[in-house]
Amino acid sequence: MAEPGLGLRFQRRFLAARQLRSFPWPELEENLRTSPGSSLLVDILQKTVLHPLCVKYPPSTKYRRCFLTELIKKHESTAAEPLDELYDTLAGILNEEESTHCYKNYLLPTGEPVTLSESVAIISGGTTGLVTWDAALHLAEWAIENSTVFSNRTVLELGSGIGFTGIAICKTCSPKTYIFSDCHPRVLRELTENIRLNGFVLEPDTTCHIQTESQGQEAEARNCQTPKLIVAELDWGSVTEKQLLDLQPDVIVAADVVYDPEIILALIGMLQKLSTFRADRKRPEVYIAFTIRNPDTYHLFQTELGKVGIGWQIIPAHSNGIFLYDVQPNVTILQLFI
Numbered sequence: 001m002a003e004p005g006l007g008l009r010f011q012r013r014f015l016a017a018r019q020l021r022s023f024p025w026p027e028l029e030e031n032l033r034t035s036p037g038s039s040l041l042v043d044i045l046q047k048t049v050l051h052p053l054c055v056k057y058p059p060s061t062k063y064r065r066c067f068l069t070e071l072i073k074k075h076e077s078t079a080a081e082p083l084d085e086l087y088d089t090l091a092g093i094l095n096e097e098e099s100t101h102c103y104k105n106y107l108l109p110t111g112e113p114v115t116l117s118e119s120v121a122i123i124s125g126g127t128t129g130l131v132t133w134d135a136a137l138h139l140a141e142w143a144i145e146n147s148t149v150f151s152n153r154t155v156l157e158l159g160s161g162i163g164f165t166g167i168a169i170c171k172t173c174s175p176k177t178y179i180f181s182d183c184h185p186r187v188l189r190e191l192t193e194n195i196r197l198n199g200f201v202l203e204p205d206t207t208c209h210i211q212t213e214s215q216g217q218e219a220e221a222r223n224c225q226t227p228k229l230i231v232a233e234l235d236w237g238s239v240t241e242k243q244l245l246d247l248q249p250d251v252i253v254a255a256d257v258v259y260d261p262e263i264i265l266a267l268i269g270m271l272q273k274l275s276t277f278r279a280d281r282k283r284p285e286v287y288i289a290f291t292i293r294n295p296d297t298y299h300l301f302q303t304e305l306g307k308v309g310i311g312w313q314i315i316p317a318h319s320n321g322i323f324l325y326d327v328q329p330n331v332t333i334l335q336l337f338i
Contacts, residue, residue, distance in 0.1 A: 057103035139289035156249035181234035311337035
């Protein structure tokens, strides 16, 4: 008998466009051998390629094509009768044109999605900020497990990218105000669209130099949102005292902003300014998540923090793996004391 949760496990990986090797293919093969028939494959098809979220916000054409090809191979290996639904769905996708953008749907514990328009390329438009990185997933998981840190507080995110962490926090942690920030014009445009895509309405005149039309789910059931959402164009090197006095965050978060020595120094300088320009003199809590790709860069960050008197501690690993990483990343979250 087929495992009841197998289709749902395929669903979570598929909607977030996880690497195909991360899918439970061996269990699917075993189920197909022991329970011949089309019901399991039809269930998986309905929960993945034909899921309403996927139909409305599809992963890349290439990804869906490869997934269906693999699913058909597993079916054919059982010598079962051809399943027309599989071939018809693949035929429809083969006629689609490739795009430079795709959608990924990350399912929250509530079942509600975070839907993002992302670039299909890691580097696009001269930036790596148009895709979601593992540290953003990790930070969001920790935030969901520690929602009281953000509840009814003003949160500033540095280097928001296309918005995954902030949108997840806004949907699950009830902040009073959430300030997304970045400095790259194209990233800011995509960030703004993704916020609106998830049903949020931005505060008027907060998206500096950005004028875009509302799309997606803005009109769908989020009109009574609690958080006040702001998008700020924030260049760490040229930020003004007035800008910082306007922000006044209780909590500062950032994901995957510690990967280059020059960026490290700019980040630390920004944190020092945020600590200095406080109207109430109460210093914000700071949480920085990053993947340790190069130990030397990680140690440099710690050394530079020490030079300016910023203390830090490692946040213990959390237990909830909500977003199903392709490979468990070497991600650390540091709490900084500025």
